[in-house]
Amino acid sequence: MAGADTARRFVTALTTLQGAQTLPGPSWLQQARADGIARFGAGGLPTPRREAWKYTSLAPLLGTTFSAPQAPSADRPLARDLRGLVQAYHPATDDPTVLTFVNGHHQADHSHIGRLPDKVVVGALRSAAVTHAAALRPHLGAIATFGDDSHAFVALNTGFLDDGAVVLVPDGVVVPYPINVLHVTTRPTTPTAIHPRTLVVLGRGSQARVVERFASLGQGAYLCNAVTEADVGPGAVLQHTKLQNDSERAYHLSTLAIRQRRDSSVTCHLTSIGAALARNETTVMLNEPGASVRLDGLYLARGTQHVDNQLSVEHVAGSCTSDQLYKGVLDGKASAVFNGRVHVRKDAQRTDAHQANRNLLLSTQASINTKPQLEIFANDVKCSHGATIGQLDIDALFYLRARGVPLEEARAILTLAFASDVLERETDGHYRTFAELLLTTWLAQATAPGVLA
């Protein structure tokens, strides 16, 4: 088969051209990379024949040769643009902690460590792998695993594991300010592939808030294959916010893997707006009783964008709760996927799991494939899921238009209202304002006249 050959060549090119062997690091890291490369090489690129990739074709990637990213040049215009971007994304006030990565590499010039409690480690993975190896090793690669073929891109990321953010919070420490991680890809001359890896480890009873943002300078074509791992200790509280605003020509494939201990609490908030092809995977392991997780997401797509949201919540232990709310707004010829899976294991009694996916189709050519799944092997559970797909309420539009609101504005008001209950679940006021602004801008740019015109 020609298709399989192309895919094999692509995999070989991706794994050899970039020279994972030449990356620096201690020997245990070298070994992890070798395992990742071997697994990705053996499993190859997932095809739509695989259930988890049923609605997302990676064929557009095949025609592209991705090379290793160049180190960002130290020229002044870039530095100025970067500074602008960092400022645009972060509040100028209250001394924020920002770790900036350009093309996957930590940029000390554009990073800033603000006020932090003692013993909290926030830094780049490349240096932490040497200085804090003992703290990293039990977690790195142990939460985002790739034992089977279903996580090919985690394997690929591990193959090129080099740099990223590390957040280590010791027992009982509460970090009162958000820790911001900004991944910027500059407009490359040839398509590049970057593989950032973030690791968050929260000790017993600690609290932290991590905000990851993915953005680009210019509309370049690149592959951003990010993996974030979080180990949340007993009674710890993690708030994770992710903004995916990559270039509209980019491929964004990311995995967020979370492992929760007893009575821990995690809130994840996703805003996915950029990239030609975006896939946001979230896997949560509720390993001990009393853990709770909330997964909120808002995805916007237009033009020919494709956004794929894969959620998997594994109720390993009993008495845990999970709650998913994902909402999508699709315009133009955009397509989206929601695949939410809740798996309640045999002994996970008293599980409380809820899942909702709501979609708004704004144009005649947009499409959505949604699959909320429940797999339940315990009997004392309360589980529910719901999915809806629809358009703007004609009566509501009429109401607004009858009061002199132009059609486009009326559509924007109603769409914002649709999206707002996800945004309102975000507790960080600054981020919420920022996301609302993004959404409003996005709506103002919507060009499709719409089916209801």
Next chain:
Amino acid sequence: MTPQANDLEVLQQDYKYGFVTDIVSDTFPPGLNEEVVRAISAKKGEPPWLTQWRVRAYHSWTKMAPPTWSSVHHPPIDFQAISYYSAPKPKKKLDSLDQVDPEVRATFEKLGIPLEEQKALSGVAVDAVFDSVSVATTYKKKLGDLGIIFCSFSEAVREHPELVRAYLGSVVPHSDNFYAALNSAVFSDGSFVYVPKGVRCPMELSTYFRINASNTGQFERTLIIADEGAYVSYLEGCTAPMRDENQLHAAVVELVALANGQIKYSTVQNWYPGDKNGKGGIFNFVTKRGKCAGDHAKISWTQVETGSAITWKYPSVILQGDHSVGEFYSVAVTNNYQQADTGTKMIHLGRNTRSTIISKGISAGHGQNSYRGLVRILPRATGARNFSQCDSLLMGDLCGAHTFPYLEVKSPTAQVEHEATTSKIGEDQLFYLRQRGIATEDAVNLIVNGFCKTVFKELPMEFAVEAQKLLAVSLEGAVG
């Protein structure tokens, strides 16, 4: 006081319909190849086009592999170890019911369908399929006067080849899936219904299927056509004798409703589910699909699945005509080691098409119950509407309930809603009933019947009564 599991009397109900009738069977040796397919066709005296069709299906089948995507687990089936034809020896042409093999008659007595009384009492015409060949058909004349054809599939091939040729494989092509292809190659017999334009069939048409001779998988083929403005309600009920080895059943049902035509298809499936250790039982791998070919057509599937070791079926509707309607109402019960992977597909092609899916799954013992459904709305299907509800009830901590709904929507004017819940029987509900002097077992039946009520009310009356009894029997000893 909260009722405990040990409050409950654990009753073991033997399979009531487990018996084997000893009649001389004309059975092919096990194995399948093109010769066997041709031999089946020759044996049935089929025209060349049908033989060709079977052979094409056989060749498609050889290129396919058994599906592995569902959540059911079973040892691989040796398709060469199955005998593909078994018929009671034809004695002579039958003039009346009295000439039916007395042993066959006795079997029907045990099943509770005394043929001679059927006419007088029930007003239900019964086409009794006994081990692949129809032995008796009643009420034929009454239906004939209205122009309704209700006969065995073989007879339809002989008497109405033009109808069979026009519609056979038009909904489920011979290469549709592994088991449908197998059925297309080796189907033995089945039922055929044609209701002409504007005719409303005055009675519920009913068929009792029965698997009898050892080692014969049964490959039924049913084709029902409702012409323009016609209406028919069809009942299918199944029982099978107790067996230790697994028996394969791979049926195909095709429904075609033309403009303004309506078909209501109801099933109560009570095949041998295997014993309480999961030994034996029927593998029920069925392809059922209907097509609303014309505008304003309607197809409604109602099923109560309590039997079989494994149930694998997805009664589907292709909503091709504008304003056509598809419905699916299902109750699936799995107890002991039973597995059910069932659901529906609603393919919306026409404008303003509507579909409703109500699925109720009950798992007990080690039973595994999956709902797997697809709602696909294509760009042309403007104004399409779907509502799906899938609820699961869990009894006992070793069973499982799973939901895999696929919603694929390509039209912004579509309105699609899906909701599902999973829970166990409320302890407060049980307590309330127990407090009022209702035995736990009865209380559970009451709650379960309430859970299934929206589906049962879609069943024709006789079936609804049977279904409630079946449910109670299926869940005996399973309550926790």
